[in-house]
């Protein structure tokens with residue numbers, strides 16, 4: 001699952017964790033400490049919201065438009 005920082009647009013991906021902060025792969029936002037989550041701006045989890053990966057922008061059509 002991915003979470004988006006509304007302050008600086010940093011994306012935390014629980015499938016990758018955050019090696020720089022000793023956050024292991026598979027750690028969900030709920031399991032993180034309540035503050036200082038964002039490595040860029042330092043806000044807590046209250047400033048993160050969950051990305052709906054199923055609703056991501058379809059890439060196929062866009063790539064076709066960009067092709068010469």
Ligand SMILES: [Zn+2]
Nearest residue numbers: 005008038041
């Ligand atoms: Zn941030």
